[in-house]
Amino acid sequence: MISKSNSLFDLPLKVTALMSDFEPNWFVAGGWAIDLFLGRVTRPHDDIEIAIFRRDQLAVQKYLDKWILKKAENNLLLSWKQGEFLELPVHAIHCFNEQTEPPFLEILLNEFDDNTWIFSRDKTITKPFSELFLTSQSGIKFLCPEVVLLYKSKNPSTKDERDFRNTVQRLDKKSIAWLRAALAVCDPENSWLQRL
Numbered sequence: 001m002i003s004k005s006n007s008l009f010d011l012p013l014k015v016t017a018l019m020s021d022f023e024p025n026w027f028v029a030g031g032w033a034i035d036l037f038l039g040r041v042t043r044p045h046d047d048i049e050i051a052i053f054r055r056d057q058l059a060v061q062k063y064l065d066k067w068i069l070k071k072a073e074n075n076l077l078l079s080w081k082q083g084e085f086l087e088l089p090v091h092a093i094h095c096f097n098e099q100t101e102p103p104f105l106e107i108l109l110n111e112f113d114d115n116t117w118i119f120s121r122d123k124t125i126t127k128p129f130s131e132l133f134l135t136s137q138s139g140i141k142f143l144c145p146e147v148v149l150l151y152k153s154k155n156p157s158t159k160d161e162r163d164f165r166n167t168v169q170r171l172d173k174k175s176i177a178w179l180r181a182a183l184a185v186c187d188p189e190n191s192w193l194q195r196l
Contacts, residue, residue: 024056033142053112067097122186146179
């Protein structure tokens with residue numbers, strides 16, 4: 001559980017400091033991205049995830065060279081070898097370093113081509129790079145909420161349901177239309193579709 005601090009967004013700010021010299025694009029993802037969009041912390045967060053583009057994974061491996069890096073594959077955490085390029089279905093890297101703040105970071109690999117984000121579960125679902133992220137008042141870049149909710153829509157947990165309820169009423173018409181269309185393609189039986 002994240003301890004209380006002077007800033008509501010202490011952990012995303014620490015990650016922003018950690019990644020400040022990383023040149024490729026990266027964005028806060030998951031529940032913290034939802035809270036950055038809402039401008040308030042709506043629930044406890046056990047950790048933090050960031051999204052990068054798959055093509056930039058070796059750059060992040062080099063950037064975090066003092067960290068223990070594990071790839072999540074077949075429900076196991078396996079050593080990520082130096083110079084190994086991770087292909088689908090591997091999409092998550094778990095990063096550990098007790099000497100830093102934060103001591104744990106999860107990196108989510110996103111597909112990207114021709115200035116366009118591509119949904120890994122269905123390549124027909126895309127979003128232009130210019131619409132992929134927002135920036136908080138404190139300068140933290142985060143994935144746009146409709147993309148975060150699309151990722152959360154598959155077998156949503158209690159916290160995912162809460163994120164959906166908190167966010168859907170704040171989405172603009174364009175974001176709702178995009179999420180509705182995406183769900184209709186990749187998961188037409190999803191209960192969220194009827195609530196959009």
